[in-house]
Amino acid sequence: MDLILLLTLLAVGYIFGRIAESRHYRSIIKREKQFADILLFAAKRAPPEMTDVDAVLVSGSAVISSDYFKWFVAGLRKIFGGRLRVYETLLDRARRESVLRLKQQTRELGGNAIFNVKFESFNVTMGARGGIAAVEMLAYGTALIPKRTG
């Protein structure tokens, strides 16, 4: 009986997780092209030629949940060790989504470059006994906004 439940949850997790993931990736790739003109740098200081700007803190965060299938495979993987591929895509999606929101905010402010970009990740655990995991990725940085005249 619990085997049937397990197989059902695995199938649901796999099918819907896969649909959600590929849809999300398509959307990410499309928007990354739209925001390609906003540049991102890890450097702490802007180059000297970019002086006539205001510095504004911008941030973007995204929370992505794993599905039952990913959680199950990760549980098995934890026994043997090795690359947690099923969670790698999860974190990749969260990171890129947070960057897109960062860029979105910068565009709204009229800027086109963000310096000192940093990431924080948080583990959001749902349910008792460390059930299905979700991850929050927070990106923040200093957007350089051309000085507004007047």
Next chain:
Amino acid sequence: MKLENPAQPEQYDPATEQPVREMLILLGGVLVISLVVALVLAYFAGMLAPRLPFAVERDFMAARMPVDPRFAAQSAGLQQLADRLGAALDLPAEMKLTLHYSHDMTVNAYATLGGHIVVFRGLVSRVTSENALAAVIAHEIAHIRHRHPAAAAGRGIAIGLTISILSSALGNTVAERVMGTTGMGVLMNYSRDQETAADDDALRAVAKVYGHLGGAADLFETLKKSQPESEGGFEIFRSHPFSERRIEHVREFAARHGIPAEGPLTPVTLALPAPPGKH
């Protein structure tokens, strides 16, 4: 200074990811390890369980073998026969036998934990002599004497417990089957070595009680001949695999120990109640 963000290569291509394959490989690993653990545990449980005092088995089974008062006379008759055979087998004093007559047409008998032996009506009505019935009962007593039911139960519980790590419902089913009274007889599958040991003891007991092996030798032949085609075989052949080799073994045993293979047969004196109505 030139400022640019070159496009990053895609690290994850959904087309090349094979999470299902990964899951199956990992799951296979877990199953193989569980199987090895189960077999190792079963091996040790099968070895250790017979070392428990027999009283533990008896206490465990005390409330689990209901006595049917309607067939007290039949059970008592079987008990008498078993006690004679038990004495012939030098059964230790603490191994008390309890015989149960089951009003069921199944052609079988089985021994279980705590010295309980169940003999079915089907078997009693088929055997042509008390000698043959004694051979079957002695065989079951020998299983008890060698603590085979305890070993089998130990193995069953160990395997059930290991399975319950993976699936609690499935593990419970296995453990319940082993410990429950209904499945007990069916699940008590003994190895060929255990059967041979029980056979030898049974023949020794029969020879001691009757002075010859008559009836025991042709027990299986008699049963096989009277086996109706339509019923798809007797239970006894499933739990005690029938073979020509086994009949041969009886004759060999007789020759080796200088026991007459034939002799006067004692008729079955057990009065059987009317067979149960067809369902």
